[in-house]
Amino acid sequence: MSTYAAGLSADIGIALLGGLSVYVILATGQLSLGNAAFMAVGAYLASALTVYAGLPLTAALMLAGLASGFLGVLVGFPALRLRGIYLAMATLGFGEMTRSFFLDFAPAGGAGGFRGMGPVSTAYIWAWSASLLVGVVLLERSRLWLEFRAVNDDERAADLIGLNTTAIKVGAFGLGAAIAGVAGGLFAYHQLYIEPGMFGFDRSIEMVLYVVLGGSTVAVGPLLGATLLVLLPEFLRFLADWRLAAFGALLILVLLFRRQGIIDRGMFRGLSRRKWATP
Template identity: 40%
Template sequence: MSGYQTGIIVLLALNTIAAYGVYLPMSAGQLNLGIAGFMAIGAYAAAYLTNACGWPPSAAIGAGGATAAILAFAVAMPMLRTQGIYLSLATFALGQVISAIFLNLDIVGGAAGYPVATHIEASVVVSAATLVVSLVWLMSTTRLTVYFAAVKNDPLVADLLGLNVKALGVAALTVGAGIAGVGGALYAHYFNYIEAQYFGVMLSTYTVLYVLLGGTQSVWGPLVGAAIFTLVPEALRSSSQWRYAIFALFIIVFMALRPQGLLTRGLSRQRTQARAQSGSTNS
């Protein structure tokens, strides 16, 4: 496999992890526009642990995810007092604050960026992404997914049916941040260099777009969205500088045609029905 192809696959893996970091809170009704901030925390925490404390990369990457999750847990209670667009603004602001802090934190290089000494192979990144997708898929076979949908759909009814709406919201935000933190930590150790500017608005926005494009109704939506966003711009590379314009146009047309995202529940239902029908004709 060429270096170029490996690079694309790693990018796809990293984008997929980030997309699931956005997907989980979104399935509970929270639009997290600050996911890059949580990725930055994971990246810097893990890089510091391998650089300065001599941790093995696997432990450091796990710890990076845990750090992002702990921070999300700490800010979740005050942040979830806001709802809807205001919650999105709060997460957006948090992402900006985190990025600004790392930009000014001299212990991790400040504005000059932070080189990471330990390198991980592409296979590690891909395995981690596979693990994240498997875990989220496993979660989709539990009650938790239905409960998140209930909280998103109607928090008052969810509460009256006995669900702990606040705890579910905190859980969704925290687990999402933990996943994003792992993604950031993997990024740091694959590319061996991080800078605060990378974890900015564009990264958060693109990650949200992966999820919206893929669809929030199916657990595979973020994976498909991340794949399209990673691969299509590469396929359009031949049209040189016009590729971004073409891709932007593609997104607009796509969202107009399928506002619920590419994968919807209706789609998977049609498939199961078709399978059931073909099964009955066979027997």
């Protein structure tokens, strides 16, 4: 594999984690437009723990994931009060606040960015991405996931049948944030330099796009979405000045004609022996 292909594949691995972080939160019916903030926290924390405190990267990534997850839980509680587009806007605000915080946070370099990380292999990145993907796929086959979906489909009914909807929604936020935190740490080690501008609104939106384009009903959806969105700008190079417009147009086409994303559960029904409980 050429280093170019390896670089793109590492990008896909990290994007996949970004997508999964949105995916698990979305599974409970909550849309977060601020996941880049969790990614930023993970990126800065993992970098600081290794560069300043000399921790091994794997341990630092775990800690970064935990810390982001904790922050996710903290954000998840007030998020309970909000639904739909209001939650989306509140998370957007949270994302912008976090970006502005790092912009002004001198110990992490502020606008000047942070460096000092060492290179990691694509295999290392994919080891994390693949394990977390498998983890989410396993989660999807668990009873807990049925509870996630139940909260998504009808929260009041879920409440009535005795599900702890608060724990489920806040937990999903925490889990998603933790995945985003790991993604951030890997991102920092893949790019070797981070600055607040890398974790803005457009990054949060990209993470949502991986899910919505790839498919929001199966965990492999974000995988496909991440692959397409990382490769598409490269494939559209021949359009030169118009490649962003072409990207926008393709995005609209997919949204119009594949609302459920390119992959959906229906496609898997024939392939899998397991009976899906389709709502």
